[in-house]
Amino acid sequence: MAADCVPTGIPGVDEILAGKGIPRGHTILVSGGPGSGKTTFAIQFLYIGATQHNESGVYVALDEDPMDIKANMSNYGWDLKKLEEEKKLAFINVSPVRVAPSERGGLIQIGMKEFRLIKLLEAIRQAADDVNAKRLIVDPLTIFTLQYPDEIERIYAMRDLMRDLKKTSCTNLLISELRGTGLEREHQFEEYLAQGVILLRTFMRDSRLIRVFQVEKMRGLAIDNQPRPYEISGNGIEVFSKATVYR
Amino acid sequence: MAADCVPTGIPGVDEILAGKGIPRGHTILVSGGPGSGKTTFAIQFLYIGATQHNESGVYVALDEDPMDIKANMSNYGWDLKKLEEEKKLAFINVSPVRVAPSERGGLIQIGMKEFRLIKLLEAIRQAADDVNAKRLIVDPLTIFTLQYPDEIERIYAMRDLMRDLKKTSCTNLLISELRGTGLEREHQFEEYLAQGVILLRTFMRDSRLIRVFQVEKMRGLAIDNQPRPYEISGNGIEVFSKATVYR
Amino acid sequence: MAADCVPTGIPGVDEILAGKGIPRGHTILVSGGPGSGKTTFAIQFLYIGATQHNESGVYVALDEDPMDIKANMSNYGWDLKKLEEEKKLAFINVSPVRVAPSERGGLIQIGMKEFRLIKLLEAIRQAADDVNAKRLIVDPLTIFTLQYPDEIERIYAMRDLMRDLKKTSCTNLLISELRGTGLEREHQFEEYLAQGVILLRTFMRDSRLIRVFQVEKMRGLAIDNQPRPYEISGNGIEVFSKATVYR
Amino acid sequence: MAADCVPTGIPGVDEILAGKGIPRGHTILVSGGPGSGKTTFAIQFLYIGATQHNESGVYVALDEDPMDIKANMSNYGWDLKKLEEEKKLAFINVSPVRVAPSERGGLIQIGMKEFRLIKLLEAIRQAADDVNAKRLIVDPLTIFTLQYPDEIERIYAMRDLMRDLKKTSCTNLLISELRGTGLEREHQFEEYLAQGVILLRTFMRDSRLIRVFQVEKMRGLAIDNQPRPYEISGNGIEVFSKATVYR
Amino acid sequence: MAADCVPTGIPGVDEILAGKGIPRGHTILVSGGPGSGKTTFAIQFLYIGATQHNESGVYVALDEDPMDIKANMSNYGWDLKKLEEEKKLAFINVSPVRVAPSERGGLIQIGMKEFRLIKLLEAIRQAADDVNAKRLIVDPLTIFTLQYPDEIERIYAMRDLMRDLKKTSCTNLLISELRGTGLEREHQFEEYLAQGVILLRTFMRDSRLIRVFQVEKMRGLAIDNQPRPYEISGNGIEVFSKATVYR
Amino acid sequence: MAADCVPTGIPGVDEILAGKGIPRGHTILVSGGPGSGKTTFAIQFLYIGATQHNESGVYVALDEDPMDIKANMSNYGWDLKKLEEEKKLAFINVSPVRVAPSERGGLIQIGMKEFRLIKLLEAIRQAADDVNAKRLIVDPLTIFTLQYPDEIERIYAMRDLMRDLKKTSCTNLLISELRGTGLEREHQFEEYLAQGVILLRTFMRDSRLIRVFQVEKMRGLAIDNQPRPYEISGNGIEVFSKATVYR
Secondary structure, three states: OOOOEEOOOOOOHHHHOOOOOEEOOOEEEEEEOOOOOHHHHHHHHHHHHHHHOOOEEEEEEOOOOHHHHHHHHHHHOOOHHHHHHOOOEEEEEOOOOOOOHHHHHHHHOHHHHHHHHHHHHHHHHHHHHHHOEEEEEEEOHHHHHOOOOOHHHHHHHHHHHHHHHHHOOOEEEEEEEOOOOOOOOOOOHHHHHOOEEEEEEEEEEOOEEEEEEEEEEEOOOOOOOOOEEEEEEOOEEEEOOOOOOOO | OOOOEEOOOOOOHHHHOOOOOEEOOOEEEEEEOOOOOHHHHHHHHHHHHHHHOOOEEEEEEOOOOHHHHHHHHHHHOOOHHHHHHOOOEEEEEOOOOOOOHHHHHHHHOHHHHHHHHHHHHHHHHHHHHHHOEEEEEEEOHHHHHOOOOOHHHHHHHHHHHHHHHHHOOOEEEEEEEOOOOOOOOOOOHHHHHOOEEEEEEEEEEOOEEEEEEEEEEEOOOOOOOOOEEEEEEOOEEEEOOOOOOOO | OOOOEEOOOOOOHHHHOOOOOEEOOOEEEEEEOOOOOHHHHHHHHHHHHHHHOOOEEEEEEOOOOHHHHHHHHHHHOOOHHHHHHOOOEEEEEOOOOOOOHHHHHHHHOHHHHHHHHHHHHHHHHHHHHHHOEEEEEEEOHHHHHOOOOOHHHHHHHHHHHHHHHHHOOOEEEEEEEOOOOOOOOOOOHHHHHOOEEEEEEEEEEOOEEEEEEEEEEEOOOOOOOOOEEEEEEOOEEEEOOOOOOOO | OOOOEEOOOOOOHHHHOOOOOEEOOOEEEEEEOOOOOHHHHHHHHHHHHHHHOOOEEEEEEOOOOHHHHHHHHHHHOOOHHHHHHOOOEEEEEOOOOOOOHHHHHHHHOHHHHHHHHHHHHHHHHHHHHHHOEEEEEEEOHHHHHOOOOOHHHHHHHHHHHHHHHHHOOOEEEEEEEOOOOOOOOOOOHHHHHOOEEEEEEEEEEOOEEEEEEEEEEEOOOOOOOOOEEEEEEOOEEEEOOOOOOOO | OOOOEEOOOOOOHHHHOOOOOEEOOOEEEEEEOOOOOHHHHHHHHHHHHHHHOOOEEEEEEOOOOHHHHHHHHHHHOOOHHHHHHOOOEEEEEOOOOOOOHHHHHHHHOHHHHHHHHHHHHHHHHHHHHHHOEEEEEEEOHHHHHOOOOOHHHHHHHHHHHHHHHHHOOOEEEEEEEOOOOOOOOOOOHHHHHOOEEEEEEEEEEOOEEEEEEEEEEEOOOOOOOOOEEEEEEOOEEEEOOOOOOOO | OOOOEEOOOOOOHHHHOOOOOEEOOOEEEEEEOOOOOHHHHHHHHHHHHHHHOOOEEEEEEOOOOHHHHHHHHHHHOOOHHHHHHOOOEEEEEOOOOOOOHHHHHHHHOHHHHHHHHHHHHHHHHHHHHHHOEEEEEEEOHHHHHOOOOOHHHHHHHHHHHHHHHHHOOOEEEEEEEOOOOOOOOOOOHHHHHOOEEEEEEEEEEOOEEEEEEEEEEEOOOOOOOOOEEEEEEOOEEEEOOOOOOOO
């Protein structure tokens, strides 16, 4: 079953993923620091899906305005508006709108949280149906998880989200923000719940910072788990799947 | 008495375990990071038991859907369905089902927790009886322990679980998720309560990450406690019991 | 769209920012330790805008008295008063005034906080309108964020601030205080919310401390993310965009 | 007075203890990680006392079932049952029994705790009297100290325990679980209260893990406080009192 | 305006401060570990002011008894009593006096805190007026800040203190106690609020501890921010402004 | 005034203390890890005072039974009983006695704490008067400070204790337990309050642990603040004041 994979098409990435891509229907965590190209990675995954594999995509924006995302991505020469018009791409903006102070208080009530999860999932399903999506992004997951200060509740909410995403029949990338910067960071519980984990980090080599791509986990696939250098150029992200990050 | 051991049959592992395996009836902690092959290790232990030693096994899934586990494991060429049909293997899914918001609240009530421990043990006993199991997996233990935020309560719950598992006459592996990644991580209390501890970690050697297997503890057995390299290939896990992980 | 950039004019900085500057209308975090020249950087950005690019600026002072800022900046030979008279520069002092003990208690009431955010934004809009500002500084952001001890509330407040700053049509620098000094500091949530992040830090090289400038993130721009040495001289800040900070 | 010492008889240990052993009547902390041989050390101390010095011993088991301890120890060829029959050795099991949920709640009531300390001490005194014990083990102390989340209460409880143990006229080893693994671990308050501290740890040397024995403290005795390598073989623990753990 | 500086007169220090000294009227944090000579630095600043620059000084003692300070300082041959008699120096003791248990409770009531701040400032103003002071010390600041466990309240209190000190027209040194000893210590919020920061620390060089002086920050002045060695001899503190602390 | 010093007489120590000793009447913190010889240092200070300088001493025991202390110290050949009989030495045991559970609860009431401080000071004064003491030990201070979980209360209690000790006209050593073991430990607030700080630690040099003595602070004295090796032999503590602890 894992033999059925969704090629990312991002240079170098599928070579690392057993030459195949991401197992179809799986939910993958893409975790990186500020400026690491997480959103570029996600849009590139959708763009290649829509233009080369005839797979529509949905981008669920929890923080940044989709207008801004499209403006920033225009540098890569990806015509996202055309894809939207062709119903091959949909952006949905579910970032919490600004509310009056009295209403704001409600944001941290449990009932409200449940409502938000249900509403989020409904919006996702609706948009996925509209374009018959096969690829889906939630960016960033952090806005969602921060609403559950209690760890056990957060884990259950994440599990619920992952189970419902499974029903969409999409292959999903959840974008997450790395807090720790060191080599000895703590593993986050999301890394255990997700079916795959991709890390975008920055290391020092010789006299330079280099960007480092690593597939930490990919259930059902014999992956290359070595860290590999990557670059963000005018064409988007490129991973050098044969290069080593160490001297 | 410790002379009676259950061979794991996993390449390299029994050599490290005094040439014997895991003392029969003991409860062992298998602890590793995301993507370290904890579930593969556990299924391989059950598969070899069922096909080479005529010992039936039970897999208690607390997080992942058994359907997904079986799909992911199909890559190793292990015919788990046949074993299920032959009553040599049973999967039980005791992961908490999704509940309505009002019911959800109950999950963190103490009485509910006790109920869950009792219910979990009943389900385990039932499944173990059905296939006359000799080998048993609980994966992951973390879902269970997270429900006890108070440390002393968590220790008592773990002790209760371990004592009841002892009554099943199975040899048990409890799969646990490592949070700390460094060499100087804190020992977890589970490591003291379990009768054995196996660690699956990732270290740096020369210019590569390598996977590292270590038996930290195995009561009643003169073990090799040195860290040893291991790999996850198309045949499952293989430990290189004579190799060193240091240059 | 990102092609439209605001040149900082600070020696070396625009070279690092793809030869262009800061994407117009974006909100950038400028984060540094005590004595790192954060305020100098910000004033230099406004001064060059007003004198070389005919872009007016607003300086929103949340901690230091604008009188003191102007006195300290006089060493660089920047005639800020002339710019104020020409309506090319405006300073607004929104630092919380000293209140009587009974009134003080109100500072930590939620309603009070909302009021302060709204009042802060009104003052900003007013001053920006007065001089038709294109460049805006908030210094330091820390006084603002410290008022939200709850992390999720702080993130929402920051998002609200950033969204409202967007409506001013200014390019904005938010000055922030670094707590951690090490290479393995935790990323702060502000770094994820801002559209760009500039770090001003101090490293050891050979036998000296050196000041280090780094653009960690700049949405919509292919930046040079390498750390580069900088100096604070009688002419303000100068970044050596071709030099390396490592031996 | 300190001249009167109890020889441990464990190879290498008495050489480190000024050629004498443990000052008679003192209470010593033996602290180590999982799999470090703490229980083996303790049983070996009792076994040698009973067979070579005609000193009876009591083993107070707070976690593991004495049946299991005896099974695990059988590998060393120590005939513990014979010693029990000869009234030279007594095992007492004061590990908290499994209780119904309603009764369980009582475990964390303060009155209950006091009761447990008193009951524990009564059981110890009874067993010590039965065999006229001269050597006594409490394993592990951790189960006891975890019941006092308040630090000052924990210290008083420990002091009370130590004072009462003193009245038994036994020489006592309290077995404790090390949490921190690094060289720069924090000292635990138990180390200050106990009259001696023995550490069983694991260090890296050359390309191997080695087990390291260290007497950190032994009141009234001029000890060798250097770390020394030790091994766990078929004969129990052996410390190499002349070897260095560093290259 | 910053051109008007107060020379410290302490050997080596003014060379580091652009050849000038501390900008007149500024409030500077002097932060160091135990035994680093913080009080010596402060008294030397007052003594030189009174004897060489005809500037009177006030020493506000929050912890140590001024009698003890004077006794300890007598070793440097500074005749502080003569200066007191000449009204060139005043010591005020505002350390909290011992109170009866019932009264003690009041110390941590908010109203009491405000009172103390107001009372502290009144005492300062009174003493400053008495000697027409130009230089002022508060030693240690820590006793003051510890009374505000809430971070935002502490920052407001510090700001209030700094603003009121400004009105005295003195140049002020606030003496503060360093907790962290490492190179990667966290910056303290006081370092951001103060107009200058001087650090007195201890580093290792070759085979010795050396005392290290560093001006981290000095608003309005082009400083030398390199760490420099210093010594405490019979003449007080001497900084070697040309020497490096690294090999 | 500081010229009047109390010689410790401990080999090597007075050389480090400007050739003089401890300033008379000062209160010094002696801080070390388990087994570092803190109590030996303190008793040696009293013994030398009584036998060589005709200065009587008082030992205030807050944890260990004075009987045990005397037994442990007998190894050094110091005839403490003779000194007691000659009224040159007094031991007082103010360690909290064991109380019934109901009484126990009172130990953590604030009123009780105040009472204890007052009672402690009365006992100290009484004993100091009895032998006309010039040297006084409180061992360990930790038992005292642990009773004040609130930091500001603890500081006030410590200050009160120090002020009252001052009235005894004794030179005082407060024995304290080091928690952190690393070179980058945090400074403790006691180090700021005390008039002097002596550290007894353990470092690694070449292939051995060595004991390291350091005077971190000694108000009113030009000390040697370099770490120096020390040993505990049959004659007590000896510091090698000319040797370096580094290679």
